[in-house]
Amino acid sequence: MRTKILYWIPVVVIMIIIFSLSMDGSTASDYKSNGIADIIINTFNLKNINPFYLNVLIRKIAHFGIYFLLGVFIINALYKTTNLSYFNIFIISIIISILYACSDELHQYFVPGRSGEIRDVMIDLAGAGLSIMIYYFYIKLFVKEKKYDRIKLKK
Numbered sequence: 664m665r666t667k668i669l670y671w672i673p674v675v676v677i678m679i680i681i682f683s684l685s686m687d688g689s690t691a692s693d694y695k696s697n698g699i700a701d702i703i704i705n706t707f708n709l710k711n712i713n714p715f716y717l718n719v720l721i722r723k724i725a726h727f728g729i730y731f732l733l734g735v736f737i738i739n740a741l742y743k744t745t746n747l748s749y750f751n752i753f754i755i756s757i758i759i760s761i762l763y764a765c766s767d768e769l770h771q772y773f774v775p776g777r778s779g780e781i782r783d784v785m786i787d788l789a790g791a792g793l794s795i796m797i798y799y800f801y802i803k804l805f806v807k808e809k810k811y812d813r814i815k816l817k818k
Contacts, residue, residue: 667743667744670739670740670743670744671744673736673739673740674733674736674737674740677729677732677733677736678733678763680729681729681730681733681763681767682767682770684729685767685770685774685777686770687777688774688775688776688777689775689776689777690776692776692777693718696718696721696722696725697714697718699721700714700718700721703717703721704717723783726783726786726790727786727790728790729790730760730764730786730787730788730791731790731793731794732794733760733763733790733791734756734760734791734792734793734794734795734798735794735795735797735798737756737791737795738752738756738794738795738798741755742798742802749802749803752799753795753796753799756791756795756799757788757791757792757795760787760788760791760792760795761784761788761791764783764784764787764788765784767787768780768781768783768784
């Protein structure tokens with residue numbers, strides 16, 4: 664039982680990180696992404712790049728990336744701690760990711776200077792969905808265990 668809980672710790676940690684980043688008001692959020700944009704512009708001498716568009720791109724990449732991690736942590740935790748079929752693990756992972764992305768955008772709606780965006784939910788789902796699909800197909804293609812072995816192992 665104790666080892667099963669360990670697989671869920673990364674899921675909870677990444678959810679806390681997402682929640683805490685979503686609590687940032689618009690000023691703090693802009694400060695972080697503008698700082699990254701400045702570093703990129705100065706490091707690669709991209710003086711012709713509009714910082715506003717780079718800022719938007721950085722934010723969307725951050726959405727995709729953090730939900731990519733969340734997705735892989737969720738499917739890994741389900742795979743390691745349940746005896747569900749691979750398909751059910753895939754579906755549940757997607758559902759958890761969608762629900763968390765929706766709740767995150769709803770939360771941002773109530774943060775001063777922030778807004779909840781359907782577009783961001785779709786970007787979040789793309790990140791989580793990609794990692795979940797990669798993990799799912801890896802299991803299906805490369806993990807050699809029979810269904811009855813999986814059920815016996817998880818009990």
